[in-house]
Amino acid sequence: MLLLLLAMVSNGFLVAPAATPAQPVEAPVGGTPGSPVHVRAELLRPSGAITIGDPLDLVIRIEGDPGAQPGPLHPSDEELGSFKLLGSHTDEKTRTIRLRLTPLAVGSLSIPPIEVPFRTSSGKEERGRTETVPIEVVSVVEEGKTELADIKPPAEIRPDWRALLPWIGGGAALLAAAAAAFVYWRGRARRPSILPGLDPLARVDPHRWAREALDRLLGKGYLEQGSMKPFCVELSDVVRQYLEYRYWIPAPERTTGEIAAEMARALVPEEVRVELLALLERCDEVKFAERSVQASECRRWVESLTVLLEKTRPRREGAAVPLTAAAS
Known part of the structure; x- marks a missing residue:
């Protein structure tokens, strides 16, 4: 019998299992302790x-x-x-x-x-x-250029067209076809304007429209009432609509960041681009971040924008020429 017991122990049949130490239970990340979620x-x-x-x-x-x-x-x-x-x-x-x-x-x-x-x-x-x-x-305005420039006398800004010279010859035929298609489309469709006062297909000077839009905005009495947010919302709308009329940028449907990229592709002069983007970003801060702004600062924005409108007006022989005259 003793020999039988010794044989069973040697073969492992009667060896007791080793005790397993208890493991700590951790609470799941992002959930309630003890919950499997x-x-x-x-x-x-x-x-x-x-x-x-x-x-x-x-x-x-x-x-x-x-x-x-x-x-x-x-x-x-x-x-x-x-x-x-x-x-x-x-x-x-x-x-x-x-x-x-x-x-x-x-x-x-x-x-x-x-x-x-x-x-x-x-x-x-x-x-x-x-x-x-x-x-x-990130900011849409370049580092070190976060403030609107001081009011300066109107200056003529001419875009640099030298980079486009290699494409002019090959694009002449396409331009003629596009012009014919535009004339046909213009006679068949009228696109409603986003802001009242100008049909983008009508023969109206965008600069004159923008000045009148700013006058209408100032006449609503927002600044006198201390209603800065609706003033900045409508001022941003005026800038965006003007960019569409002047440079054919679909700015009303774009964020400020997207407008920055569109302005670069549209060959908008750098000085104009920096100042307009700075103004749009200031308006965004008031619209979205509820930034506090004074009426005097808003009036300074309008004055700077008025000067900027003169800078972007097409000029011929030193005199301002409406876009309607240039088109005809």
Whole structure:
């Protein structure tokens, strides 16, 4: 019997299993301790640089518990810090929350942690918190040129056409075809103007229209009433519409960052481009970031813009010539 017991021990049949030390249980990242749900935030970054007013999508995903569902989420301005909420959508099918945000400042910013409500598969209401999401927001104005220039006498600015000389010969036929198509299209369609006062196909001087639009804006009494935000919104609209009439840039449908790229392609003179972009960015700060501005500063913007209108007017032999006369 003793020999049988010794044989069983030697073969491992009666060896006791070793004790396994207890492992500490960690709380899941972005969730409630003890909950299997994870909350993860992902920023869908647009192509190119991000500027003030650009729309950004922050997608928050509920992961882990396959039966967990996100709840409605509408974070306040205080929770978002340097960002403003433009919209929120909860999709229970994909278990995601999409927040549409826009930055209110430039520099190295961070979307702060956001508390996210969700319901587990057992029906328990829980809350998780996202991680901080870093983001870099740039200015559309070149470094060192963030202020509007002082008012100067009207000066003639001529674009440099030398870079286009190699293309003139080959583009003559295309230009003639485009002109014929434009005349045909002009006779069949009339595009409604975004702002009252000018049909883009009508034979009207854009500079005269812009001056009249500024006079109408000043006559609304916004500055006397202290209503700076609606004043800056309409001033930005005037600048954008003028860019479309003068340089054929679809500025009313573009963000300020997109306008900067369009102005470079349209051969807008650098001095004009810098000053107009600085003005648009100031208006964006008032519209989106609720920046405080005084009536005297707004009037200075209008005065600078009035001088700039004269700088961009086409000139022939030293005299201003309306675009209608040049076209005819």
